[in-house]
Amino acid sequence: MRAGLFALVMASAAMVMTPMAAMAQEAAPSATTVTATATLKADAPGPVIDRRIFSQFAEHLGYGIYGGLWVGPGSKIPNTRGYRNDVVAALRALKVPVVRWPGGCFADEYHWREGIGARNKRPVKINTHWGGVTESNAFGTHEFMDFAELIGAEAYVSGNVGNGTPAEMAEWVEYMTSPAGTLADERAKNGRKQPWKLPMFGIGNELWGCGGNMKPDYAADLTRRYGTFIKVPEGTKTLRIASGANSDDYNWTEVMMREAGDRIDGIGVHYYTVPGDWGRKGSATQFTEEDYARTISKTLKMDELITKHGAIMDKYDPKKRVNMAVDEWGTWYDVEPNTNPGFLYQQNTMRDAIVAALNINIFARHADRVRMTNIAQMVNVLQAMILTREGQMVLTPTYHVFEMYKGFQDATYLPLELKSPWYNKEQWTVPSVSAAAARGTDGVVRVALTNVDPNRAASVSVAITGVAATGVTGRILTAATIGAHNDFGSGDAVKPAAFTGAQIAGGTLTVTLPAKSVVMLDLR
Numbered sequence: 001m002r003a004g005l006f007a008l009v010m011a012s013a014a015m016v017m018t019p020m021a022a023m024a025q026e027a028a029p030s031a032t033t034v035t036a037t038a039t040l041k042a043d044a045p046g047p048v049i050d051r052r053i054f055s056q057f058a059e060h061l062g063y064g065i066y067g068g069l070w071v072g073p074g075s076k077i078p079n080t081r082g083y084r085n086d087v088v089a090a091l092r093a094l095k096v097p098v099v100r101w102p103g104g105c106f107a108d109e110y111h112w113r114e115g116i117g118a119r120n121k122r123p124v125k126i127n128t129h130w131g132g133v134t135e136s137n138a139f140g141t142h143e144f145m146d147f148a149e150l151i152g153a154e155a156y157v158s159g160n161v162g163n164g165t166p167a168e169m170a171e172w173v174e175y176m177t178s179p180a181g182t183l184a185d186e187r188a189k190n191g192r193k194q195p196w197k198l199p200m201f202g203i204g205n206e207l208w209g210c211g212g213n214m215k216p217d218y219a220a221d222l223t224r225r226y227g228t229f230i231k232v233p234e235g236t237k238t239l240r241i242a243s244g245a246n247s248d249d250y251n252w253t254e255v256m257m258r259e260a261g262d263r264i265d266g267i268g269v270h271y272y273t274v275p276g277d278w279g280r281k282g283s284a285t286q287f288t289e290e291d292y293a294r295t296i297s298k299t300l301k302m303d304e305l306i307t308k309h310g311a312i313m314d315k316y317d318p319k320k321r322v323n324m325a326v327d328e329w330g331t332w333y334d335v336e337p338n339t340n341p342g343f344l345y346q347q348n349t350m351r352d353a354i355v356a357a358l359n360i361n362i363f364a365r366h367a368d369r370v371r372m373t374n375i376a377q378m379v380n381v382l383q384a385m386i387l388t389r390e391g392q393m394v395l396t397p398t399y400h401v402f403e404m405y406k407g408f409q410d411a412t413y414l415p416l417e418l419k420s421p422w423y424n425k426e427q428w429t430v431p432s433v434s435a436a437a438a439r440g441t442d443g444v445v446r447v448a449l450t451n452v453d454p455n456r457a458a459s460v461s462v463a464i465t466g467v468a469a470t471g472v473t474g475r476i477l478t479a480a481t482i483g484a485h486n487d488f489g490s491g492d493a494v495k496p497a498a499f500t501g502a503q504i505a506g507g508t509l510t511v512t513l514p515a516k517s518v519v520m521l522d523l524r
Contacts, residue, residue, distance in 0.1 A: 059106050257313055331355055351483065353401045395495075477495070
């Protein structure tokens with residue numbers, strides 16, 4: 001997460017096409033229902049969809065951590081050792097695979113020793129990136145690692161390359177992972193005798209921007225240097241994730257893979273869906289249909305980015321050992337009125353639910369290379385799962401999409417060839433229907449379908465091979481308007497419901513998708 005405005009990451013395209021395996025144009029009829037056809041090849045399974053593509057991101061930013069995850073053990077808000085009980089329960093229900101912490105831009109000014117020991121003795125600093133507010137350091141290494149364990153997630157810790165040293169980073173890794181020695185003794189004195197598991201460690205964040213404004217060759221050299229000193233005990237493994245490209249900066253990926261690809265296990269890509277531009281992004285809730293169509297079009301840019309970055313990675317890593325980690329993605333709008341502009345607090349609508357589903361479908365189709373993504377962010381920041389206000393909590397439409405897709409975690413991707421009609425508004429033209437399919441670890445074949453058209457239903461016919469299904473059940477997420485959202489005190493305008501608009505017979509699945517809807521089907 002960078003502190004300043006990104007350079008404009010792309011020109012507004014008049015048309016964005018991100019085809020499924022075999023997307024072909026069909027003329028959209030003028031009727032209120034359009035038609036799509038597809039073939040699901042359950043007998044030609046693809047790669048495993050790593051559960052880590054459903055991961056989260058929690059940065060020291062606004063109310064993302066303080067008030068969002070952490071209220072302290074003395075709070076009147078029900079908590080367990082300082083962690084909000086309501087938020088913990090909601091995240092556990094999602095089966096969050098990984099949490100990235102402490103940033104973001106915050107990571108490259110974070111000195112880990114300031115966040116250990118007695119909380120009342122930790123230094124109070126200024127958060128120079130996000131709002132200029134004080135940072136108490138009350139939520140540090142122990143608090144984060146314990147939180148990850150509490151919700152059942154793995155830890156992805158981002159190290160300080162920006163203004164830290166290799167020695168500081170190496171000692172932090174040792175403090176977290178070593179079973180013995182001086183740093184392990186110090187960790188024990190601070191309340192944790194056993195070492196933590198550290199599945200992933202980030203070698204800096206956005207080194208091209210807030211992480212140091214570096215040129216790619218220099219960043220690659222630092223990645224090699226810092227990565228050398230990330231050492232963990234015998235018999236354990238920590239994946240080294242390099243700071244990756246900003247959107248379509250393909251040269252960054254080229255240089256990083258060429259110069260450091262053999263020293264890393266993953267490389268990031270950051271891309272945000274911004275309806276307008278970085279000077280005026282647009283409102284999260286007050287938008288026109290043209291704004292909506294533009295948002296969807298820009299979201300689908302993700303497919304192109306993954307394809308092109310992946311082709312560069314294939315040159316240096318044809319066996320796909322290195323993970324493309326899209327470790328920051330999501331919508332980014334103007335902040336809500338009368339809130340701190342540095343806190344990046346925005347509402348979350350049915351539009352965001354559709355954005356989430358489209359991205360997940362794209363990640364699933366690239367599961368051979370994309371093995372982790374982290375939506376930005378978990379609570380109260382940007383495209384959040386959860387919003388909190390004092391003792392209240394709201395689950396957003398995006399949360400519900402992630403919950404509906406839980407069956408895709410570690411599932412096997414199944415090829416699905418789709419021919420979709422188009423949805424068009426002004427100069428923005430996109431496929432009306434997006435789809436993905438997978439066979440879950442429980443053996444159930446699931447088909448995810450999204451109708452982005454806010455006005456017309458879509459009739460989808462899917463020919464199925466390789467699975468003898470005789471029944472189908474489903475759930476749907478939709479709303480009265482594309483701007484519908486859940487807010488404090490107003491109830492849930494957007495939440496999943498049972499779906500009965502699908503039938504299966506003779507090896508063909510037929511579905512009628514309402515306008516602006518996300519549907520998850522289980523074939524039985």
